[in-house]
Ligand SMILES: *[C@@H]1O[C@H](CO)[C@@H](O)[C@H](O)[C@H]1NC(C)=O
């Protein structure tokens with residue numbers, strides 16, 4: 001917009017055909033200003049455009065230095081109303097760069113941030129304390145494409161601009177076991193609070209897409225996340241040791257869990273001891289043929305509690321809200337509330353696994369048994385399902401307090417299959433078809449509970465900002 005104004009200034013000074021033309025230009029400028037409005041936790045006083053700092057949007061020139069330099073420059077406004085960086089239409093190739101506080105990264109429609117496939121553009125970081133090692137390789141890990149740590153008030157949004165992780169390079173190295181460091185994530189924000197990620201299209205992340213960790217007060221909404229359904233570990237959104245998170249209106253197609261709720265791995269996660277809690281996920285649409293719509297775990301060693309999932313839809317997905325854990329994980333998954341799910345073409349509607357395996361190293365404590373309790377599901381319809389449920393607790397550590405009510409599952413053809421396969425679990429059901437296993441006896445007249453209070457993150461009102 002400041003460009004238009006400068007242009008206008010020149011015209012006013014230099015042209016003698018101003019009159020009508022200027023008025024038209026002013027009207028168009030005003031219309032443009034009105035048009036670009038967006039919702040955010042905070043608006044910003046200072047605005048910069050990536051091209052003002054010499055970025056080249058040809059999809060070939062690296063802009064890593066430009067991104068880092070301009071954001072460093074804009075960090076001077078942290079305590080002066082904050083700053084917003086406009087990424088205009090174009091293909092902006094870049095390696096990893098860091099965000100700052102009181103800052104908004106704004107991707108206009110037709111802006112594409114394209115991740116570099118040159119490893120020298122990706123600095124390494126130490127492993128996460130609650131994991132003890134990298135997921136792909138024991139040593140360090142590549143910094144994420146968009147990375148932030150120890151921040152307050154950071155926003156990544158736009159008018160549906162795109163971030164393209166160009167993941168095929170990394171998926172190939174992963175499959176050939178050629179990685180010496182763990183693959184980068186697309187967006188990772190650590191030790192931060194007041195985070196908003198919204199109204200963007202994210203495609204082909206090298207690994208997980210959105211990874212807030214050790215953070216709080218997070219709003220994630222209006223994301224379209226797309227990766228091939230056979231791409232490795234392309235989880236959509238992974239809230240990890242986070243408090244007060246809202247995920248809503250996202251559409252995710254991926255090769256791994258659409259949402260994976262985590263809190264650290266075995267003895268490392270137990271030691272850090274930061275749960276994921278007070279999380280709400282609503283109006284998610286998920287397609288993930290080999291994974292879950294929402295997974296709780298398998299890394300849950302800091303605990304997972306008070307998770308609410310409302311009005312979510314899965315199509316051609318392996319399972320719905322799945323619990324994954326193992327001996328050695330410790331901690332708990334408790335007070336989980338699921339209300340309203342529409343499912344179509346699923347392998348399992350209900351799936352809990354107590355023998356997920358996959359340990360950080362052999363140093364896990366075999367006596368660290370996870371406590372899985374008070375898991376509530378209600379108001380579910382499912383069509384074209386292979387198995388209603390597979391619920392495997394842990395021997396001498398049963399999963400308890402399971403409640404399932406008002407659930408109608410249409411299973412596909414093969415009637416002989418064991419529809420409810422239950423071991424080491426306890427709970428109740430009401431108004432559920434087909435008939436549940438004997439470990440989940442019918443208890444008349446009872447709907448499974450769902451909290452009546454509102455999470456603090458749902459009280460955060462977004463402001464209407466304009467560019
Ligand atoms: C930030 O960028 C502006 C505009 O290019 C420049 O004038 C200013 O010197 C820079 N400030 C810092 C701290 O780099």
Ligand SMILES: *[C@@H]1O[C@H](CO)[C@@H](O)[C@H](O)[C@H]1NC(C)=O
Nearest residue numbers: 068097098123125143147149
């Ligand atoms: C980004 O942040 C990480 C972690 O603090 C740091 O190691 C790295 O040097 C930063 N990168 C830049 C370009 O400032």
Ligand SMILES: *[C@@H]1O[C@H](CO)[C@@H](O)[C@H](O)[C@H]1NC(C)=O
Nearest residue numbers: 129149150151190191192214
């Ligand atoms: C970031 O915050 C964590 C947790 O509070 C702290 O341990 C770490 O030293 C901080 N890092 C920086 C660069 O300030």
Ligand SMILES: *[C@@H]1O[C@H](CO)[C@@H](O)[C@H](O)[C@H]1NC(C)=O
Nearest residue numbers: 159160161199200201222224
């Ligand atoms: C954003 O773009 C994606 C990819 O083109 C598209 O599927 C999606 O519908 C768009 N979202 C909105 C809200 O326009």
Ligand SMILES: *[C@@H]1O[C@H](CO)[C@@H](O)[C@H](O)[C@H]1NC(C)=O
Nearest residue numbers: 037038039159199221222249
């Ligand atoms: C952002 O997405 C939300 C849905 O989450 C939608 O209601 C809103 O209109 C979108 N805003 C813009 C500026 O596209």
Ligand SMILES: *[C@@H]1O[C@H](CO)[C@@H](O)[C@H](O)[C@H]1NC(C)=O
Nearest residue numbers: 344345346347384385386412
């Ligand atoms: C039903 O599910 C099977 C996989 O179990 C799938 O091959 C088939 O296309 C689905 N049918 C419909 C009508 O969606």
Ligand SMILES: *[C@@H]1O[C@H](CO)[C@@H](O)[C@H](O)[C@H]1NC(C)=O
Nearest residue numbers: 390391392417418421422423
């Ligand atoms: C039922 O679950 C148990 C325990 O996980 C498994 O060993 C068994 O194969 C399953 N049975 C069927 C028929 O799927």
